Amino acid sequence: MPPGMSRQGALALRPHDKGVDRSPASSFIFRQKAHSMADVVVQQGRLVRNARPRKASGLRNMLGRKSTVAFFLTLPLILLIALLVLYPAFFSLYLATLNKAMTKFVGLGNFTFLFKRETFWMVVKQSCIFAVTAVVFKALIGFIVAHFVHNIPGKKQRKWRGMLLVPWVIPPAMSTLAWLWLFDPSYSAFNYTLSFFGVGPIPWLGETFWARFSVILVNVWYGAPFFLIMYLAALKSVPDQLYEAAAIDGANWWQKIWYITLPMMRNIIAITTLFSLIVTFANFDIVRILTSGGPLDTTHLFATWAFQVGIQSSDIPLGACVSLFMVPILAVAAIFILRDVSKRGNEA
Amino acid sequence: MSRKTLTRRQFVAATAMSSTALIAAPYVRGAYAAGKLSIGFWDHWVPGANDASTALVKEWGEKEKVEVSIDYITSNNKKIELTAAAEAQAKSGHDILQMPSWWPHAYSENLEPLNDVMEPLIKQNGEVNGTVKYLAQSGGKWLAVPATPGSQIKGPCSRIDLMKKHAGIDVQEMYPAGGPPKDDNWTLETFLKAAEACQKAGFPFGIGLGETTDSVDTAGAIFQSFGAELVNAKGDVTVKTDAVRQALEFYKKLIAVLPADAPSWDDASNNKWLISGRGAMIMNPPSAWAVAKRDAPQVAEQCWTHGFPSGPKGRFAPFLPYFWGVWSFGKNKEAAKSLLVHLSSPAAIEKFVVASGGYDLPAYANMTKLKTWAEEGPPKGTLFHYPDPYHRQTLSIAASPAPPKIAQQIYFQATLTKMALRFAQGEKMETALAWAEDECEGFMRT
Known part of the structure; x- marks a missing residue:
């Protein structure tokens, strides 16, 4: 607690803590106090700044500016992104304009070539099916489980949170190998279990439907905990008073979700969905390990097909071209989702 | 502290002396003189x-x-x-x-x-x-x-017991250790009959139909046995030929008796299939046998590596x-x-x-009869015919003789297995051929 801050004031900043009177009246008083304290702090800062003798040095002024300090603090990250993200991105743009032997500039020739390929359009369709289905299920499962976890009291909740995060913290290349063994044609644990019920054997990775089902299942298993943790954080920031008020008004559980939870979580849902959509769209390891794109290319995604075309078939410009196709699709999704977020931000 | 100054005359003398010493010094050959x-x-x-x-x-x-x-x-x-x-x-x-x-x-x-x-x-x-x-x-x-x-050669690795029992073929007699093969009757027709018999008995041949090299290599050798080329040595697309049609018809019959999930197999799947004891034959170098020696010795004792069956245009083995x-x-x-x-x-x-x-x-003709292959076991002599010691097979790679830069794409895009699978799964012959032709035309980029 900062010196001079009253116990009441500190509590007001954390209205959900145990032992706090959460009635609307007391909450109002706490907020007022906290607000007035914040003013004092700001005024103190201003006083100190005004008392400081002015220096003529422009450099010192510049260095003293918050924005300059912020820039220098973020500089290492900016450099890292420039080196590992911007440079490869621009280099792949350059590569995409070369011929297969990388000796000649062909402009948009590679792109027009791709438009005529049946497999390319199949990959576009599959990437959309994979990403949209996986993100919807991840969001749904994350939302439901976040509610369950939110309702678990105290210490037990911490244990559940830890356990449910396990799929997300294991490197996917490793966990996908475990899934590969579960789906394995010779030693499938799933088929072994199903055989006791007279079902199967199911060609998990050998038929288009089951292969797509399997890669989406593994992606959902891996990604749902991310949604869970984001939604849980969002749920915890929804003030209880709103639910209490809704309960007084006679709202049922569905109305509480529809009129309170969802509107309060909208921005988090939008950002999480966008982030997950980008990562899922660019997925490589799960498909590469489970199916290598098969059977009959029906599970290929942009990244896996780009690898097959670019590295395995030694056509690096075409591979770069395939991977670049993700950019416009994701850009459109990002514009729609982020526009909505900023609109709500302005309304607020 | 006194400071000694170097005169111009002293500098010139010192430089000349050092240069003379360097030039006149004997050449000392260091431990890594050649770089x-x-x-x-x-x-x-x-x-x-x-x-x-x-x-x-x-x-x-x-x-x-x-x-x-x-x-x-x-x-x-x-x-x-x-x-x-x-x-x-x-x-x-x-x-x-x-x-x-x-x-x-x-x-x-x-x-x-x-x-x-x-x-x-x-x-x-x-x-x-x-x-x-x-x-x-x-x-x-x-x-x-x-x-x-x-x-490596990815020839057949057969189960001696299962082939004898279910297909009536004694692979050890056909490919005796220490002697030339008696493989005149070992044709694609015999191979297909054996595959059908073993599948009926519950031990299907473990041949992949995926997009990794083992699947593609087997398809390559079978297509070449029919003289089927998707692109010829000159770089012309030759998909719509009778040889390709024959190869597809053969593959359709073969696919019908392979495991249901063969389309998803990778290069480890056939190894596991043999080691698990569920298959009578796989197409692989002796790595599966070597792992079986450690993990399933009873399976390893029944393994015999031998030559590829011959087709109308010859006996080709994937190399x-x-x-x-x-x-x-x-x-x-x-x-x-x-x-x-x-x-x-x-x-x-x-x-x-x-x-x-x-x-x-080794790729050299004089190096195919080393004693390791004769002595490895159990069973002794299991690898004798692995290096094709009597040069009975044409060692080939899938998609050849197309110009290598085109063939590489046919190989890694698994065009052969995909085309065979499309046809086997019900696509019309001409549609499957048209698809493959379109793919090959796409591989002509330079």
Whole structure:
């Protein structure tokens, strides 16, 4: 607690803590106090700044500016992104304009070539099916489980949170190998279990439907905990008073979700969905390990097909071209989702 | 502290004396007077096999006074291909890099011609097979030297007991240890009947229909047995031919008796299929047998590696060689060539074969009857016919004889297995052919 801050004031900043009177009246008083304290702090800062003798040095002024300090603090990250993200991105743009032997500039020739390929359009369709289905299920499962976890009291909740995060913290290349063994044609644990019920054997990775089902299942298993943790954080920031008020008004559980939870979580849902959509769209390891794109290319995604075309078939410009196709699709999704977020931000 | 100044006269005298001393000094040959050499070798899956490479390189380095460093690069997840791509782009990297089958052609512009190495080696070790020439020669120029480590034939590895019991074929009698094969009746027709019989008995042949090399290699040999080429040596698309149609009809019958999930198999699936005891035959080098020796000895005792069945146009076996290439931007090319000669000597080749338990295959005609293959077991002689000691098969690679840069794409896009699978799953013959033709036309990019 900062010196001079009253116990009441500190509590007001954390209205959900145990032992706090959460009635609307007391909450109002706490907020007022906290607000007035914040003013004092700001005024103190201003006083100190005004008392400081002015220096003529422009450099010192510049260095003293918050924005300059912020820039220098973020500089290492900016450099890292420039080196590992911007440079490869621009280099792949350059590569995409070369011929297969990388000796000649062909402009948009590679792109027009791709438009005529049946497999390319199949990959576009599959990437959309994979990403949209996986993100919807991840969001749904994350939302439901976040509610369950939110309702678990105290210490037990911490244990559940830890356990449910396990799929997300294991490197996917490793966990996908475990899934590969579960789906394995010779030693499938799933088929072994199903055989006791007279079902199967199911060609998990050998038929288009089951292969797509399997890669989406593994992606959902891996990604749902991310949604869970984001939604849980969002749920915890929804003030209880709103639910209490809704309960007084006679709202049922569905109305509480529809009129309170969802509107309060909208921005988090939008950002999480966008982030997950980008990562899922660019997925490589799960498909590469489970199916290598098969059977009959029906599970290929942009990244896996780009690898097959670019590295395995030694056509690096075409591979770069395939991977670049993700950019416009994701850009459109990002514009729609982020526009909505900023609109709500302005309304607020 | 006194400060001593250097006069101009003193400076000139000192410089002249130092220069004279340097020029007149006797030449001292250091421990590594012939420079440094950096090598990227394929990381062998057989425990201890890398030690043979290390020992041979060390022996050469000490003799030639070259400081050598070796990186063993795994082929898992195409790490070697990625390394080759990165080094070719950066024009910097190892002096010698071991690369898989198609890569010498893919990087032909960046590789040092090795005619002065290959020509004496052929005189010494015997002629190399056609696939090695196809993959490592361009316009009379040798792009790389065939490496013994990692090179393999992916022929049939049969279960002696199951083939005898269910298909009525005694593979040991057909391919006797120590003697020439009696394989006149070992045709694709017999092979298909055996596949059907074993499938009926619950032990289907484990042949993949996926997009990885094992699946593609088998398809390649079968297509070649019918004379079926998707693109010919001149680079013309030749998909819509009777030979391709015949091969597809055969494959359709074969696919009907393969495991249901064969379309998803990778290069480990067939190994697991054999080791689990669920299959009567797979198409693989003896790696599956070697693992079975450790994990399922009762299965290993019943394994016999032998030749491929013959088709209307001959007996073709899938051969997948590795190569050692020398980058043209390498810093010590003469030393690299000298080392490659050393690694290709008969004594070195024998060491590689022994260290890998018979898995590694030399590409030279005189090196196919080493005693390792005769002695390995159980059962003794199981590997005798693995290196095709009587040269009964045409060692080939899928998608040949198309120009290598086109063939590489047919190979890695698995056009053969995909086309066969499309047809087997109900697509009309002409539709499947049209799809393959369109794919091949797409591979003509330069």
